[in-house]
Amino acid sequence: MPLKVYNSYSRQKEIFTAITPGHAGMYVCGPTVSGESHLGHARPYITFDFIYRYLVFKGYKVRYVRNITDAGHFEEEGRVAEDKVTKKALLEKLEPMELVQKYTNLFHWAMLQFNCIEPGIEPTATGHIVEQLNMIEKIIAEGYGYEVNGSVYFDVKKYAATHDYGKLSGRIIDDLLETTRELDGQEEKRDKADFALWKSAAPEHIMRWKSPWGDGYPGWHIECSAMATKYLGARFDIHGGGMDLLFPHHESEIAQSTICNHHSPARYWIHNNMITVNGRKMGKSYNNQIKLTEMFSGNHPLLTQPFDPMTIRFFILQSHYRSPIDFSSEALQASEKAMKRLWEAYEVLKKLAIGNGVPAIDMELDKKIVQLVNELEEFMDDDFSTAKVLANLFELAPIINSIKDGHIPTGAVSTDTLQLLKSSFKIYLEDILGLKSSTANDNSALDGVLQLLIDIRKEAKAKKDYATSDKVRNQLLSLGIALKDEKDGSSTWNFE
Numbered sequence: 001m002p003l004k005v006y007n008s009y010s011r012q013k014e015i016f017t018a019i020t021p022g023h024a025g026m027y028v029c030g031p032t033v034s035g036e037s038h039l040g041h042a043r044p045y046i047t048f049d050f051i052y053r054y055l056v057f058k059g060y061k062v063r064y065v066r067n068i069t070d071a072g073h074f075e076e077e078g079r080v081a082e083d084k085v086t087k088k089a090l091l092e093k094l095e096p097m098e099l100v101q102k103y104t105n106l107f108h109w110a111m112l113q114f115n116c117i118e119p120g121i122e123p124t125a126t127g128h129i130v131e132q133l134n135m136i137e138k139i140i141a142e143g144y145g146y147e148v149n150g151s152v153y154f155d156v157k158k159y160a161a162t163h164d165y166g167k168l169s170g171r172i173i174d175d176l177l178e179t180t181r182e183l184d185g186q187e188e189k190r191d192k193a194d195f196a197l198w199k200s201a202a203p204e205h206i207m208r209w210k211s212p213w214g215d216g217y218p219g220w221h222i223e224c225s226a227m228a229t230k231y232l233g234a235r236f237d238i239h240g241g242g243m244d245l246l247f248p249h250h251e252s253e254i255a256q257s258t259i260c261n262h263h264s265p266a267r268y269w270i271h272n273n274m275i276t277v278n279g280r281k282m283g284k285s286y287n288n289q290i291k292l293t294e295m296f297s298g299n300h301p302l303l304t305q306p307f308d309p310m311t312i313r314f315f316i317l318q319s320h321y322r323s324p325i326d327f328s329s330e331a332l333q334a335s336e337k338a339m340k341r342l343w344e345a346y347e348v349l350k351k352l353a354i355g356n357g358v359p360a361i362d363m364e365l366d367k368k369i370v371q372l373v374n375e376l377e378e379f380m381d382d383d384f385s386t387a388k389v390l391a392n393l394f395e396l397a398p399i400i401n402s403i404k405d406g407h408i409p410t411g412a413v414s415t416d417t418l419q420l421l422k423s424s425f426k427i428y429l430e431d432i433l434g435l436k437s438s439t440a441n442d443n444s445a446l447d448g449v450l451q452l453l454i455d456i457r458k459e460a461k462a463k464k465d466y467a468t469s470d471k472v473r474n475q476l477l478s479l480g481i482a483l484k485d486e487k488d489g490s491s492t493w494n495f496e
Contacts, residue, residue, distance in 0.1 A: 001381045003058060005238075006322060008246065008269040009168050013383055018237055019267060024060040025236035026052065027228040027266070029245055030122070032069040033103040034087070037110055038289040039312070039327065040275045040282035044242045046313055046434075047272040047321045049116040051240070053432050054380055065231045066119040067224060068107075070100035071126045071207050071217055096207050097126075110292045113309035115434045123227045125218065129209050131226040132218045136197045136211075138260045148188040150200030150214035156193040159255050168254060168269060169247035195252050197222050221252035228265060229257065239266035243273055244281070272321045277302070279326065290327075304329040307336065310438035314339040317386045317433055342390070343437060345397035346425050348404045354418050362412040365399070369417050372396055373424045380432065389428055396421065450476075454483065454491045 003016040018024050028048045031037055048066075055062045092099060111118070125132075136152055139145035144155050159165055160173040173193065196219040201208040208215045228236065234257070241250065250269065257265040274281045277288040290300050298306030315335040319325045372392045379388040400421070402408040413421075429435050453472055460468035473483050476493070484492050 001378055003054075003381045004383055005268055005270060006383045008271050009264075014268065016237075016268065018060065019235060022059065022061060024055050024062045024238065025232040026055070026062060026064050026238040026240065027224070027232055027236060028064070028066045028119070028239075029224055029241040029249065030067040030069065031103075031107050033100045033107060035103060036291045036293065037103075037107050038282060038291050039295055040242075040289070042110070042114065042292060042312060043275050043316055043321075043325070044240070044272050045111060045116055046114055046316050048240050048270075049114075049434055050317070050386060050432060051238075051270070051384055052117060053434060054384060057427070057432055063121070063232060064117075064119040065121045065123065065228065067227050068100075068104055068122060068124045069220070069223060070097070070104070070124050071223070100126075106293075110309075113292075113296065114313050115310070115436055117434075121231050123231065125223040125227070126207075128223070128227050128230065129218065131230050132222050133198075133211055135222060135226050135229070135256065135260050139197065139256060142259050144255075144259045145197055146190065147213050150216060151188065151196060152198040152213055153189050153194040154197055154252070154255060155190060156195065156255070157191045159259070163255070163258060165255055166247075166251065169251045171247055171251065195219065195221060195248060197256070221249055222256060224249070225253050225256045225260070225265070228253075229261065234261035234265070235263060236266055238268050238270055240270045240272075243271045246271060273324045275316075276324055276326045277328075282327065302327075302329060304333070307332050308438040310435055311336045311339060314435060317435075318390060320383075320385055320387050322383075338394075339435070339438065342393060342397055342429075343435075345400045346429060349400045349422055349425055352400070352403060352418065352422075353410070354415050354422075360409065360411045361414050362408075365408070365412055366414050366417050369396065369399065369413065369421060373420055376424060376428050386433060389433070393425065393428065396425075450481070450493050454493070457483075458489075458491070 004013045005016050006012070007014045026048070028044065031041060045066075048064075052062055052064050094102070108118075136145060139154065140147070140152065144159055145152050146155060156165060157173065165173055198211060198213060198218060199216050200214055201216045205217070207217055209217060228239070239250065239253075254264050276282065277286075280286050280288060282288055282290070288302075290302060294300040294303065295307050295312060296309065298304070311332060312335075315332055316325065318335060318338075372395055375392055376389050379385040379392070382388075399408065403410055403413065410418075453476065457469050457472040460466070460472070476483060481493055486492060
């Protein structure tokens with residue numbers, strides 16, 4: 001099957017065809033490092049991590065570019081314009097670049113906890129001021145940019161007269177002009193819908209650069225257009241980000257790049273949906289953010305316990321990337337238990353011997369396993385359906401456990417099928433979904449302690465010291481650990 005992706009621009013699934021065969025260029029909007037990332041930020045970077053991994057699995061050489069927004073990022077849509085970096089730097093009594101380095105390091109650390117592969121290129125907005133100035137000059141030369149009092153704005157109404165402004169986000173230009181709020185300092189625009197390419201810096205503004213229009217700093221949208229063009233060219237395959245970036249950010253990127261490069265920048269626009277809390281988007285304005293360090297420590301009123309990064313990654317993978325996820329501590333607890341069950345089956349599978357037992361192949365069972373495994377690629381080819389992939393792996397887990405327990409003879413599954421099962425679990429769980437053993441699943445030290453207690457109990461039973469034997473079992477059970485005596489005299493344990 002060919003890979004199909006949902007293109008936000010056309011609002012339909014399309015067969016993925018790379019501009020350059022065998023190569024894929026992907027630009028993903030990175031974090032604004034004016035503060036610590038929260039749970040809502042984790043979703044896009046985990047999403048585009050497994051998309052990147054799957055493209056590599058499909059044989060593409062991927063150039064993955066994800067930027068760092070370390071300048072400006074003032075917002076004009078729905079709130080008073082503010083420079084996030086400068087504002088936070090003043091609050092924390094740090095130099096702006098000191099601040100962005102602090103939060104860039106923290107972001108990188110969080111991505112490492114989630115087992116996200118680093119992008120091939122991670123450009124910063126402050127490192128590409130020259131490219132942004134060049135792009136703004138081109139827009140002015142084409143007649144779509146205008147300067148007022150040292151600031152430069154993009155003429156949205158003129159662009160919309162001949163282009164599909166609003167197609168990506170579904171916004172209608174006339175509605176935008178009627179509903180855009182009156183904000184401080186916006187009277188110098190020709191129309192309320194126009195957005196800033198460059199802002200004149202007030203004397204107290206810390207981050208500032210020289211430009212043909214005076215000292216200032218770049219607008220948010222021009223930063224990504226300039227960096228994407230520099231590293232992926234005027235036309236590239238995938239532009240990604242969260243659904244909250246559809247407007248105004250990505251819509252503005254399309255307008256800018258179309259004027260500069262004479263066509264839309266990306267062939268496919270891919271957007272992940274939001275993480276919500278009680279149906280509301282997680283965000284600062286709703287006062288419902290949970291920082292990633294709080295997720296890992298459990299130190300937040302909405303959390304009942306700390307959560308391992310792999311539990312959070314698994315929680316996100318259980319839903320299709322275009323579906324909203326409503327957060328709750330209970331939902332994460334369920335994900336923690338589910339991942340543990342699946343990972344335990346995977347550990348069992350790795351230890352199953354291939355080729356043992358009397359060949360008495362159960363053809364129906366063998367065929368079922370092959371079908372479930374073959375569907376994994378079909379699901380990923382259908383717009384990266386990780387939820388369906390996990391559903392099939394869960395359906396395979398009891399078969400694996402039944403082989404281990406002897407309820408299904410090893411010889412009932414052909415050698416080729418068992419080998420396929422082993423390799424597929426590794427490829428999909430680890431290589432594509434990017435999961436690894438969590439600290440909750442890493443029970444190597446606990447295994448040793450429990451084995452010692454199991455041996456002590458076994459010796460007590462052999463001596464008919466049933467009081468000690470029962471005491472070991474009952475005390476472990478009170479701690480949530482259940483012992484199971486096997487037919488061969490050995491004992492195994494599980495969390496209750």
